[in-house]
Amino acid sequence: MNLLIWKVVRRSSAGAGNPPLPDSIVTAGPPFRHESMPPEVALLLPNSGGASGVIAATARTAAGPADGAGRQALGLFLADPFLNLAAETGELQRAGISCLANLPSVQQHDPDFAQQLEDVGLDFAREVDRLGQLKAAGFQVIAIVAGPGAAAAVAPLDPLAVVVIPRVADFAAGFPSFRQRGVVAQQVAAALAESEWRGNLLGLASAGEGAHETLWPDVLDAVLCRPEPLAAAGTLSP
Numbered sequence: 001m002n003l004l005i006w007k008v009v010r011r012s013s014a015g016a017g018n019p020p021l022p023d024s025i026v027t028a029g030p031p032f033r034h035e036s037m038p039p040e041v042a043l044l045l046p047n048s049g050g051a052s053g054v055i056a057a058t059a060r061t062a063a064g065p066a067d068g069a070g071r072q073a074l075g076l077f078l079a080d081p082f083l084n085l086a087a088e089t090g091e092l093q094r095a096g097i098s099c100l101a102n103l104p105s106v107q108q109h110d111p112d113f114a115q116q117l118e119d120v121g122l123d124f125a126r127e128v129d130r131l132g133q134l135k136a137a138g139f140q141v142i143a144i145v146a147g148p149g150a151a152a153a154v155a156p157l158d159p160l161a162v163v164v165i166p167r168v169a170d171f172a173a174g175f176p177s178f179r180q181r182g183v184v185a186q187q188v189a190a191a192l193a194e195s196e197w198r199g200n201l202l203g204l205a206s207a208g209e210g211a212h213e214t215l216w217p218d219v220l221d222a223v224l225c226r227p228e229p230l231a232a233a234g235t236l237s238p
Contacts, residue, residue, distance in 0.1 A: 001057035002029035004039060004227035006075075006103075008202070009210040011221055018200045019160055021222055025101050025142070027075035028054045029229060038171050039227050040204070043104045051076050051083050055091050073142055075103030078130040079123065085130055089137050099160065100134050101142035102127040107150050110169045128153050135159075147184060148191035155195035163202040163224050164188050175206065175226070182217040189219035 006025045030042030058074055074097050076083070092100070106124050131141045135157055142161045143154035151162060164185045170176040185203045192201065205223035209215055216223060 001053050002031075003027070003054075003057055003230040004029045004043070005072075005230045006227045007207075007210070007225040009205075009213075009223050009225060011213050011216065018198075018221060019140075021161060021200055021202075022071050022073040022099055022142075025073045025075045025103060025224065026058050026230065027103050027227070028057075028077075029227075038175065040104075040108070040165070041168050041171055043227075044108060044168070051080065051088050052091060055088065055095055055097065058095070058097070071099065073099035073101050073140075075101040075144075077104055078102045078127040079106045083130070085133055089134070092139070097139075099140040099142065100131075101144055101163070102131055103142075103144050103163075103165075105144040105146075105165070107144060107146040108165060108167055110167055124150055124153070128157070131159070132157055145188060148187045151188040151191040152195050155192055155197040158197065159199060161200035161202055161222075162188065162192060162197075163204070165204050165224075178205075178209065178215060181205075185217045185219055 004027050006027065008021050008024055010021060027043065030037075030039060031045055033039070033042060054074065054076060058072075074092070105127060107127075131143060131154065135141050140160045141157060142163060143157065143159040144163050144165055145151045145154060146165055146167050154162060164181070166176045166181060166184070170180065181203055185201070189201055200221045201219055202222045202224045203217065203220050205216070205225055207225050210223050210225045
């Protein structure tokens with residue numbers, strides 16, 4: 001199966017009191033790639049693999065789960081109406097996966113389309129509910145959000161981390177500027193502080209930005225680097 005890897009880069013001076021983060025998040029890849037469509041956007045297109053396919057494919061790679069600091073998280077589309085979470089929980093446990101993220105997320109859609117999804121129950125509330133179910137089943141969870149309202153909604157789950165990701169419209173003129181991403185990160189940080197959540201806050205960054213933490217907004221403990229094809233990252237099993 002086509003997979004993507006989103007590498008996590010930690011701030012060297014941050015998070016002494018925060019739980020350790022995974023090295024990366026592995027997700028399904030988009031059904032096709034085109035230079036005019038960023039992978040973060042293409043990933044929202046329908047993917048026939050489903051959760052079972054992603055779990056099985058991840059378990060077969062060297063980027064699969066590992067103990068300690070080298071572990072990887074798995075991203076699943078938790079708003080999927082066909083996702084049987086009770087059945088998949090067993091598959092996740094057998095695969096040794098202990099950390100899950102709602103990636104891709106309906107949070108990435110523009111508000112008008114997100115409202116249409118909400119009208120038929122395929123919304124962020126479903127993702128939050130399923131993150132809560134995963135947390136109750138013993139998994140660590142990472143919450144993907146696009147704004148302060150969503151951040152306030154996930155804070156009661158006490159996730160391992162919250163990741164701020166741009167919406168589809170933000171990519172209209174290319175990868176959104178660091179300033180634009182930083183403004184939203186500040187808003188999310190304020191909402192989380194008001195909710196008294198004190199975990200790891202991450203923002204999306206390019207690989208180049210990830211290598212220069214002095215550029216990061218002060219509120220970020222780490223960054224999630226833009227996704228690469230798993231094979232290109234050199235992590236597939238021989």
